Amino acid sequence: MSGVVTSPREVKDALYEQFARVGKATAHPKRLELLDLLLQGERSVEELAAAAHLSMTSASAQLQVLRQARLVATQRAGKRVLYRIADDTVYTLVRAITEVARARLSEVGQTVRAYFHARDSLEPIDAEQLRRRAAAGEVVVLDVRPSAEYAAGHIPGAVSIPLDQLADRIADLPTGTEIVAYCRGPYCVLAAEAVDLLRHARRRARRLQVGFPQWRHAGLPVATGSQIG
Amino acid sequence: MSGVVTSPREVKDALYEQFARVGKATAHPKRLELLDLLLQGERSVEELAAAAHLSMTSASAQLQVLRQARLVATQRAGKRVLYRIADDTVYTLVRAITEVARARLSEVGQTVRAYFHARDSLEPIDAEQLRRRAAAGEVVVLDVRPSAEYAAGHIPGAVSIPLDQLADRIADLPTGTEIVAYCRGPYCVLAAEAVDLLRHARRRARRLQVGFPQWRHAGLPVATGSQIG
DNA sequence: CTCTCACTCTAAGAATCCTTAGATTGAGCG
DNA sequence: CGCTCAATCTAAGGATTCTTAGAGTGAGAG
Numbered sequence A, B: 001m002s003g004v005v006t007s008p009r010e011v012k013d014a015l016y017e018q019f020a021r022v023g024k025a026t027a028h029p030k031r032l033e034l035l036d037l038l039l040q041g042e043r044s045v046e047e048l049a050a051a052a053h054l055s056m057t058s059a060s061a062q063l064q065v066l067r068q069a070r071l072v073a074t075q076r077a078g079k080r081v082l083y084r085i086a087d088d089t090v091y092t093l094v095r096a097i098t099e100v101a102r103a104r105l106s107e108v109g110q111t112v113r114a115y116f117h118a119r120d121s122l123e124p125i126d127a128e129q130l131r132r133r134a135a136a137g138e139v140v141v142l143d144v145r146p147s148a149e150y151a152a153g154h155i156p157g158a159v160s161i162p163l164d165q166l167a168d169r170i171a172d173l174p175t176g177t178e179i180v181a182y183c184r185g186p187y188c189v190l191a192a193e194a195v196d197l198l199r200h201a202r203r204r205a206r207r208l209q210v211g212f213p214q215w216r217h218a219g220l221p222v223a224t225g226s227q228i229g
Numbered sequence C: 001c002t003c004t005c006a007c008t009c010t011a012a013g014a015a016t017c018c019t020t021a022g023a024t025t026g027a028g029c030g
Numbered sequence D: 001c002g003c004t005c006a007a008t009c010t011a012a013g014g015a016t017t018c019t020t021a022g023a024g025t026g027a028g029a030g
Helices: A008-025 A029-038 A045-051 A056-068 A088-108 A110-120 A127-135 A147-152 A163-172 A189-200 A212-217 B008-025 B029-038 B045-051 B056-068 B088-105 B110-120 B127-135 B147-152 B163-172 B189-200 B212-217
Strands: A072-077 A080-085 A139-143 A178-182 A205-207 B072-077 B080-085 B139-143 B178-182 B205-207
Touching: A008 A056, A008 B008, A008 B029, A008 B088, A029 A045, A029 A056, A029 A080, A029 A088, A029 B008, A045 A056, A045 A080, A056 A072, A056 A080, A080 A088, A088 A212, A088 B008, A088 B088, A127 A139, A127 A178, A163 A189, A178 A189, A189 A205, A189 B008, B008 B056, B029 B045, B029 B056, B029 B080, B029 B088, B045 B056, B045 B080, B056 B072, B056 B080, B080 B088, B088 B212, B127 B139, B127 B178, B163 B189, B178 B189, B189 B205
Parallel strands: A139 A178, A178 A205, B139 B178, B178 B205
Antiparallel strands: A072 A080, B072 B080
């Protein structure tokens, strides 16, 4: 080829170097947690730090790693810097990781297995089924994520009651109609906790098997903004 | 729940810990190279070490990491230990990583970009198109991967001439019919090199845009064993 | 049984990554 | 401008990870 002397070996190594940078970005539990949070919608560093139980400095550093791997992008908004998922392929990546890890989870983490298997007896409902039953008015859809995430995007018609307020506001929910709670994803604990709480309050409650990011990725309708009242 | 005291926080952290183990497994260029090699078919540690330019000890250590993350599985075969991809989801994972990295590649690696963009002027052909034209006898399909990989699985009807023998055996290939070379994947340099070589020998040659793993993953037919003669 | 071969394990030094505190930057506000 | 606040940068330590050499293991051959 042209003047540049580049052996195939060097090119190959450079390629894997780039691929590994993406791999490295996903090599830390907190960075995966940050990605999960960002899949709910864009957030400032401060919010992300709080949500992932990280110091400001540490959160910023982790986000830099994600940014350099091009998994996330930034945008200034006044004093704040908003981080967001850079590309739709990132959803696929995070999902691929969790899919591969599923085999591991069933054998390694007794804690984890016990936790989720207990909830699987709660017969989770899938997205298409929920869509039909919600349209028919047969179920109440409950978003138990923090309000900021609800505002950044939610299932149309869903009621927002963040998990930490659920105990106090449980009277707002009907006793007859079945309640379907959802949160961040198939491994998010918020909805599982919510179902527990609701059942103790004698509500008919189930968990949506998927979370909001998967709902959106499936091309299903999404509403934004906070709820009135 | 039952007697075990496990906070949701602990469960969440344990989960991300498991996910990160998968991420960590993909956080090293050589491990990604090993995965790519294993996507061609199962191999012994010795073969893998040679193919990835690693010492035996180092290759074994890297493979342990992959095995502990359940990306690969092992099987004894006499004195040797054969490694193979553990699950179909691993193909999806590797692919997700390379897809995300593509954005990076076009801006970071001038070397890499120059290398592949030069070849993209060679109008790569896609899998379905190749299948039709090969069935019609319009093209010769050329597998330029090492013989072991060809034996472990190849496109039916493909001729095997490993790249390092191509210069010597170029006379075996027709001058009239178009030749389509393929190798390990969209970023594999073997086929690109082969097309270069063939064109200098005045053959009509193109590169298959995808590699063997993607062909197999698409459910297209696969043949195994070495070729006669 | 002993020997060999393919592989794994162990230990140690080198390199990389992570966290933290404190300094710095950059935008908005009075 | 000078102040404040969100975020980033820098430097230092502590913790992982990587590589290498050398010892150990297990299967097959003689």
